[in-house]
Amino acid sequence: MPEIDKLATPDFSNWSCPLPLADYPTIVMGHGGGGKLGNELVEHLFLPAFRNPALENLGDAAVLSLTGKDGGSGRIAMSTDSFVVQPLFFPGGSIGELAVNGTVNDLAVSGAIPKYLSASFILEEGFPLAQLAAIVESMAAAANTAGVQIVTGDTKVVERGHGDGCYINTAGIGVLRDGINVGPHLAKPGDAILVSGTIGDHGMAIMSVREGLEFESQIRSDCAALNGLIDAVLTAAGPSVHAMRDPTRGGLSSTLNEIANSSNVGVHIDEARVPVLTEVQSACELLGLDPVYVANEGKAVFFVAPEAADLVLATLRDHPLGRNAALIGHVTSQHRGMLVARTIMGSNRVIAPQIGEQLPRIC
Amino acid sequence: MKYLTEFRNGEVAQRIAREIHAITTRHWKIMEVCGGQTHSIIKNGIDQMLPSGPTASVEMIHGPGCPVCVTPLELIDKALAIAAQPGVIFCSFGDMLRVPGTDSDLFQVKGAGGDVRIVYSPLDAVDLAARNPDKQVVFFGVGFETTAPANAMSVHVAKRRGLKNFSLLVSHVLVPPAISAILDSPGNQVQAFLLAGHVSSVMGYWEYPPLAEKYKIPLVVTGFEPLDLLDGIRRAVIQLEKGSHEVENAYERIVTFEGNQHAQKLLAEVFEVTDRAWRGIGVIPNSGWRLAPAYQEFDAEARFQIQGIHTVESALCRAGDVLRGAIKPAECAAFGKQCTPRHPLGATMVSSEGACAAYFNYGRFLSVDELATAGSALSNA
Numbered sequence: 001m002p003e004i005d006k007l008a009t010p011d012f013s014n015w016s017c018p019l020p021l022a023d024y025p026t027i028v029m030g031h032g033g034g035g036k037l038g039n040e041l042v043e044h045l046f047l048p049a050f051r052n053p054a055l056e057n058l059g060d061a062a063v064l065s066l067t068g069k070d071g072g073s074g075r076i077a078m079s080t081d082s083f084v085v086q087p088l089f090f091p092g093g094s095i096g097e098l099a100v101n102g103t104v105n106d107l108a109v110s111g112a113i114p115k116y117l118s119a120s121f122i123l124e125e126g127f128p129l130a131q132l133a134a135i136v137e138s139m140a141a142a143a144n145t146a147g148v149q150i151v152t153g154d155t156k157v158v159e160r161g162h163g164d165g166c167y168i169n170t171a172g173i174g175v176l177r178d179g180i181n182v183g184p185h186l187a188k189p190g191d192a193i194l195v196s197g198t199i200g201d202h203g204m205a206i207m208s209v210r211e212g213l214e215f216e217s218q219i220r221s222d223c224a225a226l227n228g229l230i231d232a233v234l235t236a237a238g239p240s241v242h243a244m245r246d247p248t249r250g251g252l253s254s255t256l257n258e259i260a261n262s263s264n265v266g267v268h269i270d271e272a273r274v275p276v277l278t279e280v281q282s283a284c285e286l287l288g289l290d291p292v293y294v295a296n297e298g299k300a301v302f303f304v305a306p307e308a309a310d311l312v313l314a315t316l317r318d319h320p321l322g323r324n325a326a327l328i329g330h331v332t333s334q335h336r337g338m339l340v341a342r343t344i345m346g347s348n349r350v351i352a353p354q355i356g357e358q359l360p361r362i363c
Numbered sequence: 364m365k366y367l368t369e370f371r372n373g374e375v376a377q378r379i380a381r382e383i384h385a386i387t388t389r390h391w392k393i394m395e396v397c398g399g400q401t402h403s404i405i406k407n408g409i410d411q412m413l414p415s416g417p418t419a420s421v422e423m424i425h426g427p428g429c430p431v432c433v434t435p436l437e438l439i440d441k442a443l444a445i446a447a448q449p450g451v452i453f454c455s456f457g458d459m460l461r462v463p464g465t466d467s468d469l470f471q472v473k474g475a476g477g478d479v480r481i482v483y484s485p486l487d488a489v490d491l492a493a494r495n496p497d498k499q500v501v502f503f504g505v506g507f508e509t510t511a512p513a514n515a516m517s518v519h520v521a522k523r524r525g526l527k528n529f530s531l532l533v534s535h536v537l538v539p540p541a542i543s544a545i546l547d548s549p550g551n552q553v554q555a556f557l558l559a560g561h562v563s564s565v566m567g568y569w570e571y572p573p574l575a576e577k578y579k580i581p582l583v584v585t586g587f588e589p590l591d592l593l594d595g596i597r598r599a600v601i602q603l604e605k606g607s608h609e610v611e612n613a614y615e616r617i618v619t620f621e622g623n624q625h626a627q628k629l630l631a632e633v634f635e636v637t638d639r640a641w642r643g644i645g646v647i648p649n650s651g652w653r654l655a656p657a658y659q660e661f662d663a664e665a666r667f668q669i670q671g672i673h674t675v676e677s678a679l680c681r682a683g684d685v686l687r688g689a690i691k692p693a694e695c696a697a698f699g700k701q702c703t704p705r706h707p708l709g710a711t712m713v714s715s716e717g718a719c720a721a722y723f724n725y726g727r728f729l730s731v732d733e734l735a736t737a738g739s740a741l742s743n744a
Contacts, residue, residue: 117416272373285471290716307391338726343375343407343408344373344589345371345407345412345589346376346408346409346412347407347408347409347411347412348408348723349405349406349407349408349725349726350724350726351725352704352724352726
């Protein structure tokens with residue numbers, strides 16, 4: 001893990017913008033115009049929050065080093081993701097944390113050590129600067145926790161009515177470890193399947209605060225950077241890990257169906273073993289949703305050689321983000337390309353990939 | 364919430380299933396009326412737990428109780444035409460959005476610029492109307508007796524608040540006439556019914572004793588959890604074996620004989636009984652509700668006067684046969700081929716309560732043997 005610049009965590013809890021930004025308590029078109037206002041946003045907001053040597057040059061591109069002890073095999077992984085979540089702040093997180101953790105997790109499940117991120121903001125005219133500051137603060141904190149640096153970025157402003165407050169894109173690069181070879185196409189018959197904790201928390205946390213659907217609940221998003229957890233697993237059982245995925249949109253079902261397809265194997269899980277919080281299960285019942293289709297932002301699924309299953313499970317449970325980890329199933333050479341679940345009644349059913357959005361039902 | 368575990372206990376389920384096996388001496392066909400029950404049966408594999416021998420069997424036939432599925436194509440096309448109009452905010456429950464009309468669906472109308480919104484309660488649509496006085500807000504009020512009270516409440520509230528820009532595109536259907544229609548049909552095979560638990564929570568079951576008497580058929584009010592369903596089936600089989608024809612309540616924790624009196628009073632005020640066309644089935648006399656004269660001003664069909672609707676049903680789709688219980692979804696030639704949830708030919712493949720969607724999503728195009736082998740191979744792995 002690189003040394004994190006301790007200066008990079010200013011306190012934004014009572015943030016107010018120094019002059020002349022205070023002239024504009026909200027985003028105006030000029031903030032994206034490439035001129036003085038935009039520069040002020042960088043100098044007063046982004047740079048103090050994300051400060052690191054690569055960013056401080058404020059060049060058109062960050063110049064990075066991936067050699068030395070961090071260099072590994074010299075192979076790098078790269079990923080990008082865009083974040084358009086509504087609401088921007090929700091129980092357990094915000095769009096800023098999602099933007100950092102989402103890209104960190106995509107790199108981590110590819111077997112890479114996440115290093116550097118870019119951050120691009122598309123802001124709507126009129127968006128309150130105080131909210132932007134809170135988002136940036138949460139990104140800085142998330143980057144700090146994940147041990148990555150935000151080294152380059154961009155801001156654009158769109159006219160009022162042409163955006164939804166704040167969209168964020170992050171891209172990231174990480175270095176691949178020697179001797180680790182994971183991918184969704186590498187699951188093998190006999191592999192054990194583990195999930196790092198309860199499923200559906202993020203999706204239901206968002207649902208509980210979505211306009212028109214607010215319901216009282218204690219459900220919090222599981223939004224978290226998984227690189228530490230994955231590092232622990234790879235350190236303990238590296239070559240035995242064949243595939244990893246973070247089951248985000250489309251939930252556990254999409255992830256397991258994708259791996260079944262990519263690896264041309266059958267995936268079989270035991271429904272009773274899939275950990276689901278009671279609150280999440282209840283909220284899903286209320287809305288007619290199935291937790292296996294609901295999004296997660298801080299969970300990983302592991303396909304590991306059967307002899308490593310116990311070790312990986314113990315390693316996961318030793319980590320703060322893996323306390324509720326469970327062995328949920330196995331890979332089989334039958335029903336290739338399909339996800340089949342043993343139901344609580346003891347029968348079997350196919351869990352099909354989701355088509356489009358999951359829609360709350362009529363009654 | 365204990366019901367999540369209490370009514371899904373696998374051991375108790377096996378025990379009830381064994382009891383059903385022990386008491387079944389002949390071939391019985393039981394229809395579950397409600398689409399929610401169909402999904403629970405298929406999702407939990409309850410049909411696989413029932414007797415299926417050469418001399419004794421219990422076969423579940425899936426009924427027409429999916430509100431999305433039986434909504435007439437013409438009304439869906441009207442909804443699409445209204446939703447596409449400028450100045451209209453068209454509100455619907457989520458699972459109506461993907462139901463195909465003749466040429467389009469509500470998602471496509473939304474994509475093309477129509478203001479289509481998913482709401483979770485018709486009262487949210489009334490609030491939208493109050494907040495947007497320059498827009499016409501239309502709620503797509505479909506469903507059985509379960510959704511009717513909330514829809515009735517929406518026009519009741521809109522009238523009280525004096526809202527002139529709210530209307531209801533209404534196509535309500537009723538369970539008892541559908542049961543009569545199924546039992547009157549010449550090829551009927553159904554020997555007992557599991558009555559829909561949620562419908563009965565609103566309506567009670569006072570309407571059913573005359574039906575049980577007229578058709579000499581057991582009717583069991585049944586819930587949706589695995590143990591509810593197995594208990595409903597068990598009680599129906601006991602009656603069938605005895606030759607009795609009672610109305611029984613196997614969902615006592617929710618349903619009373621009288622039902623929800625407040626809701627029924629409101630329904631009687633807002634709606635009146637009418638003939639309704641059921642998609643795939645045809646017109647059933649006195650099988651639905653429309654707005655009563657006192658609430659006519661809230662009728663979206665009258666307000667928008669949509670003309671020139673030419674509906675064309677897919678020639679391949681056999682949703683009607685599925686809804687009548689004449690065939691199982693996988694027996695339709697288009698099932699899983701031309702017709703999938705991604706490209707549905709009929710509503711039964713779309714709705715979360717549609718029988719075709721249940722069969723497709725839970726893999727019932729595979730044989731039971733294929734699934735079973737998959738499972739046992741796994742436990743040995």
